[in-house]
Amino acid sequence: MTTSTLESLLEIMSRLRDPEHGCPWDLQQDFHTIVPYTIEETYELVDAIDAKDFEQIREELGDVLFQVVFYAQLASEQELFSFQDVVSGIATKLVRRHPHVFADPDSSPIGHSPTPAQVKDNWERAKQAERELKMRTAILDDVPRALPALSRAQKLQKRASRVGFDWPDTDGIWGKIDEEMTELREAIASDSEKEIEAEMGDVLIAVVNLARHLGVDAETAVRGANARFERRFRLMEQAARDDGTALQNETMEELERRWQIAKARLAAE
Numbered sequence: 001m002t003t004s005t006l007e008s009l010l011e012i013m014s015r016l017r018d019p020e021h022g023c024p025w026d027l028q029q030d031f032h033t034i035v036p037y038t039i040e041e042t043y044e045l046v047d048a049i050d051a052k053d054f055e056q057i058r059e060e061l062g063d064v065l066f067q068v069v070f071y072a073q074l075a076s077e078q079e080l081f082s083f084q085d086v087v088s089g090i091a092t093k094l095v096r097r098h099p100h101v102f103a104d105p106d107s108s109p110i111g112h113s114p115t116p117a118q119v120k121d122n123w124e125r126a127k128q129a130e131r132e133l134k135m136r137t138a139i140l141d142d143v144p145r146a147l148p149a150l151s152r153a154q155k156l157q158k159r160a161s162r163v164g165f166d167w168p169d170t171d172g173i174w175g176k177i178d179e180e181m182t183e184l185r186e187a188i189a190s191d192s193e194k195e196i197e198a199e200m201g202d203v204l205i206a207v208v209n210l211a212r213h214l215g216v217d218a219e220t221a222v223r224g225a226n227a228r229f230e231r232r233f234r235l236m237e238q239a240a241r242d243d244g245t246a247l248q249n250e251t252m253e254e255l256e257r258r259w260q261i262a263k264a265r266l267a268a269e
Helices: 006-016 024-028 035-050 054-077 083-097 116-133 149-161 170-190 193-213 218-242 252-268
Strands: none
Touching (some): 054 083, 218 252
């Protein structure tokens, strides 16, 4: 079987789900059981993009595409929708949300040569109009619960800002962060695990709000911080091995010295 076309991929998926001759593992799956794999494959794609490993990006894109094909196969078996319905839906949506490209520019709400910011704002207005057509009037509807917590927090705040529930500038947010930090200290003093967790969450939410106002994607920022921490810590481990010792045998002062050296080394690269 040729495997170079989308049609062949759909045929492979159909055969994997064949009740008599298909794969036992694939036949056991349903919409819910493959969700963890979808999330995992998406994050592997993000990792490949962060690493600028284009061969790996190509491979991970294929894995993500397979997830879409898998869901479409499940839906087709239940006569819910087909893969073609998925393709048709996104194609129609893209044309509808880009009137400055696909429609008469004179009739476009953002004119002939819109800026990226105008395009983004128009996209959001189109999404809101589509939600209203679906009779979903709650402001926070359609923010996926399965999103990473930082991403979901940022989207919830952005959605709330549409009705004016937002700080006009970062001054108010800094004050809110100070307020939440005070409440966290009080919770720590009370030694209540439940209160500490709640107040820690409020601190993180306030910091995410600051990130949004500064035009920073909170999830991306934390991924970057994680990567920097990992690189610095690995340098510390290697330096300790080179010195004939191990990090667990060193004092906090020695560890801090190694951390600062690793930090400076990476900053100089």
